[in-house]
Amino acid sequence: MMTKYLILPLFLMCSLSMMGSDEDRMEIPGSDEVTQGTLTRSGLRIDRFVTTVDGKQTKLFTLSNNGMEACITNYGARVVSLMVPDQDGHLGDVVLGFDNIDDYINKKQNFGSVVGRYAGRIRGARFALDGVPYILQQTGSTHISHGGRPGFSDRVWDMVSVSDSSLCLKYVSPDGENGFPGTLSVMVTYTLTHDHALDVAYEGTTDKPTVVNLTNHCFFNISGDPTSTVLSQTLYVDSKYVATYDKEKNVDGRFMKVRNTPFDFTTAKAIGTDIDIYDEQMSITKGYDHGFALRHAGNLNRAAAVLYDAKSGRRLTIFTTEPSIQVYTANGLDGSMVGKGGITYGRRSAICLETMHFSDSPNQPDFPSTTLRPGDTYRSHTIYHFSDKQSHKQRDLLSSILMYGGVASLTGLGIFGLVSVIK
Numbered sequence: 001m002m003t004k005y006l007i008l009p010l011f012l013m014c015s016l017s018m019m020g021s022d023e024d025r026m027e028i029p030g031s032d033e034v035t036q037g038t039l040t041r042s043g044l045r046i047d048r049f050v051t052t053v054d055g056k057q058t059k060l061f062t063l064s065n066n067g068m069e070a071c072i073t074n075y076g077a078r079v080v081s082l083m084v085p086d087q088d089g090h091l092g093d094v095v096l097g098f099d100n101i102d103d104y105i106n107k108k109q110n111f112g113s114v115v116g117r118y119a120g121r122i123r124g125a126r127f128a129l130d131g132v133p134y135i136l137q138q139t140g141s142t143h144i145s146h147g148g149r150p151g152f153s154d155r156v157w158d159m160v161s162v163s164d165s166s167l168c169l170k171y172v173s174p175d176g177e178n179g180f181p182g183t184l185s186v187m188v189t190y191t192l193t194h195d196h197a198l199d200v201a202y203e204g205t206t207d208k209p210t211v212v213n214l215t216n217h218c219f220f221n222i223s224g225d226p227t228s229t230v231l232s233q234t235l236y237v238d239s240k241y242v243a244t245y246d247k248e249k250n251v252d253g254r255f256m257k258v259r260n261t262p263f264d265f266t267t268a269k270a271i272g273t274d275i276d277i278y279d280e281q282m283s284i285t286k287g288y289d290h291g292f293a294l295r296h297a298g299n300l301n302r303a304a305a306v307l308y309d310a311k312s313g314r315r316l317t318i319f320t321t322e323p324s325i326q327v328y329t330a331n332g333l334d335g336s337m338v339g340k341g342g343i344t345y346g347r348r349s350a351i352c353l354e355t356m357h358f359s360d361s362p363n364q365p366d367f368p369s370t371t372l373r374p375g376d377t378y379r380s381h382t383i384y385h386f387s388d389k390q391s392h393k394q395r396d397l398l399s400s401i402l403m404y405g406g407v408a409s410l411t412g413l414g415i416f417g418l419v420s421v422i423k
Helices: 002-019 032-036 101-107 280-285 389-422
Strands: 060-065 068-073 078-085 091-093 121-123 126-129 132-135 143-145 158-162 166-173 184-192 197-206 234-237 239-245 251-257 289-294 305-308 314-320 324-328 352-356 378-388
Touching: 060 166, 060 184, 068 184, 234 324, 239 280, 280 289, 314 352
Parallel strands: none
Antiparallel strands: 060 068, 068 078, 078 091, 121 143, 126 132, 158 166, 166 184, 184 197, 197 378, 234 305, 239 251, 239 289, 289 324, 305 314, 314 378, 324 352
């Protein structure tokens, strides 16, 4: 009897794993062009990403692991496409972008790029560090945004290493670039993991005290259909406060409770539920575009945000070491920009979930510091983990089997022991 109860959960577990692995369900395009490496699974032609910018050659790198594919160009260290399976195993591209390098260069959009030296705005385009004032390039009337132009998204990064599933890129920002002090050497490593995650890790060093705030600017539409909006997708954010703006959309140094406001995502809700409700902060940005203070800042084991699309079954869970996540609902897209596949990107056709420090931190002493000093290493780590409805069902079933199978096993052992005692 004891053997019987022990074998039952093991048998069910084996049956579960045999009936539905991701690789078994996944449909992989198999054209000759893909096989020969001239065309990616997302339909990108690799040769259309080769050109020369500032004397350096741009390239498109293709990473793959367990059926997923990521295409990344060294121009701006950009994620160009990200192929992720849905609940039926069909691959779909879940990020917005262009299908050629010329559009990335000429249209000046941050699709998929690494933003720096400082993501977000620095008010007044100036700050002081150790008593030394620094005047930065102005990209707006009262601020510098995303590190100025050209920023890290406009630079050709050097390839440090590449493998089937991982790519490391490096950029050296010279002292004084757009007004920032110090020669800053940064590396970003993209890794596709076997469990369907895009792992993004940053490192940086400087020869003078400076400020650093890097993020990735992917525009996600996890439905895989960028002709639709993201308003029906549900979002959870592990945050009770957002950083507020003044009327010119500069961070004012204060935080607002999200409770009883449109910014409350402490319980998952559709993105469109409150997006058009009148709110003073929402009226400034015409949609979501705020920094949410994470309750478990720096904890890579706690979900910072969860995005879910019911139609495709795709779920994106974000883990990060950063203290904030900037939620932006692509309010600035207006249908005039044509992207991959000739698709026109309309308003709110994507959502950006940018893990970062807060805007204007160098001028806000109560905000987490963004200062980097010689001898120290800047590190930031974010994981974009994808799953689907089917994998969640399997995981829940496996948990039930482990729980009830364990009870059955223990019960069997108890009965076996009792019978032995009676005998």
